[in-house]
Amino acid sequence: MECSEKNRMKHKPTAREKLAAQEQKERMYCKARGRCYHCGKPVSLAGCHLAHRVPAHLKYIKKYGRAVIYHEDNMDITCPDCNYLSLLDPASCPVEAAELVEQIEIKLGRRRD
Numbered sequence: 001m002e003c004s005e006k007n008r009m010k011h012k013p014t015a016r017e018k019l020a021a022q023e024q025k026e027r028m029y030c031k032a033r034g035r036c037y038h039c040g041k042p043v044s045l046a047g048c049h050l051a052h053r054v055p056a057h058l059k060y061i062k063k064y065g066r067a068v069i070y071h072e073d074n075m076d077i078t079c080p081d082c083n084y085l086s087l088l089d090p091a092s093c094p095v096e097a098a099e100l101v102e103q104i105e106i107k108l109g110r111r112r113d
């Protein structure tokens with residue numbers, strides 16, 4: 001039915017995925033030494049943002065895959081004020097976004113050469 005079709009489109013994170021996301025945030029927070037990537041202000045683990053560079057929009061997840069979009073290199077630890085500074089939208093910065101995606105794909109071992 002229409003309803004179940006809609007549900008299939010939307011991905012609900014499982015408990016395991018939520019835990020993995022939390023662990024990733026903690027790891028990145030630790031690497032960033034608890035500071036905002038952009039302004040360097042100290043941020044709390046609860047208060048910091050995990051800002052996506054290539055946005056986690058469905059169209060980009062479909063295009064590049066979850067492994068790229070949720071890769072650590074596609075995310076910065078930021079304070080709430082600087083979240084928007086991480087944005088690297090392929091629609092407005094196609095070259096830079098393509099370079100970033102390529103680097104992540106190499107790390108993921110997806111590129112053959």
Ligand SMILES: [Zn+2]
Pocket residue numbers: 036037038039040041078079080081082
């Ligand atoms: Zn900041």
